[in-house]
Amino acid sequence: MIKFNSKHLPELEFKNARKKPIVIQCYQMNEPFEVETLEGVLTGKKGDWLMVGIDGELYPCDQEIFDKTYNIVE
Template sequence: MLLFTQKQLPDLAFKTAVKKPIPIQCAQIMEPFEVETIEGTMKGKAGDWLMVGVTGELYVCDNAIFNKSYELKNQESLLGKGRSNDK
């Protein structure tokens, strides 16, 4: 099994890719919060974003990363308040 670490970029033939412009839903949360995700419980800080992914999964996005990665669009939310994922 290959192991890649953060200490050194592996000598591979990397290609350039650009993330597809897929709209997602998000809300900035102005107090500390927790989200149950598919990878366990994530903690968000005041000012971080609660994101709804392309398959409806919830996750946290750090505010600094959000500002580098996303641009807010001026449109109404596609999700209603109090949305439930219970099935």
């Protein structure tokens, strides 16, 4: 089995890819929370986002990651 570590990127011919512009549902939480996800129970902090994925799955998203990845759709 090949193992990878983000501190040492492998010398592979990586391609560039852009996330598809898929609209999902999200809610900014006003208190700490736990959510049962496909990977197990994860926690979020006050200000993090509760996300509903394209298949209805729930997951938390850190505020900093949200700001880098998402724009609110009006």
